[in-house]
Amino acid sequence: MKILLFMLKGFETMECSAFVDVMGWARNDYHYDVSIVTCGFQKRVVSTFHIPVLVDTTIDQIRVDEYDALAIPGGFEEFGFYEEAYDEQFLDLVRKFDTQGKWIATVCVAALPVGKSGVLAGRKATTYHLNNAYRQQQLKAFGVDVVNEPIVIDKNIITSYCPQTAPGVAFTLLERLTSPEQMEIVKQAMGF
Template sequence: MKKIMLLLADGFEAIEASVFTDVLGWNQLEGDGTTELVTVGLHEKLTCTWNFTVLPQYTLNEVNLEEFDALAIPGGFEEAGFYRDAYDMRFLDVIRHFNDKNKMIAAICVGSLPLGKSGILEGRKATTYNHPTSQRQSQLAGFGAIVINDPIVIDDNIITSYNPSTAFNVAFTLLEKLTSPENCQKVKELMGFTDIIKIVHK
């Protein structure tokens, strides 16, 4: 069984967290059954970017990092306080621990910025939020990352992506890395991601 920590900062974007819960949850029940996702936060109650509250299963001080095989981090909004948690030393120490053990780390959108802040992206390829009006890619470069303006960038054990539209693909990429391409394809098919949805206007 592969145990994945979904590390949530206050102000995280719900959609970017939910792709991990759904994809890995579908795998647990309908795929090869080898993944278990655990939600963890710095606080007992978190508020998402769009103002509803979430209760993580555990706070960080209640878990043993050695028990986990991979780390997933959704992004969030500065206006919602995301970086207060995401740049907290406790949060950054978790990232460093997983990288030191060469365990998979998957981050969506600005979820890659705490990776950069932790120091693990120095000299490594990565990406983050890419809209032309945003300075997030420049900020990532300021942490020493080699910024690639691609939807998903993989550098060894680290997966990063550049906006919320990539979220499901990040979760599927993590699933593939933790299980197999064949199993990932099976879960995609069960979830309908091989279908072309045709919208008919009447």
């Protein structure tokens, strides 16, 4: 199983690292067939709080049929997150993953570009729920049935409502790509 971990400009490192660590433990310690390929618009992506990260590949190199899932950490508007998150090239990538029925796992506001792409219209999802839930209102404006719960799954799309949920989203994705039993082994080994 191959997961495309997409690091948009201004992504949150904590939300990103949950996918890296959960899949890393699964692959390294338990030999599960799950690997992560990091991706961005450029090879060097600057996260929220100005941490530069080098990614494995860029968006123009991606062939969706080579991946089993797309994982998207959220980010901060003031660090440029929506400049790339709402870019048509990225929205099209989301649509291609959904059309092929592949898993799409988002943390916090990463649900917003998925909503903007149109694939969540008429489906249940969630996003950042604090500060008067204005991000949830933005998601609702894309025709999404917003549910104020920590993690919401509708068909092949996993959404969540704040950074705290990142490990839960990563474990949920691992469970969908392997099995509940295999996920529990990794979860317990990591102390969750």
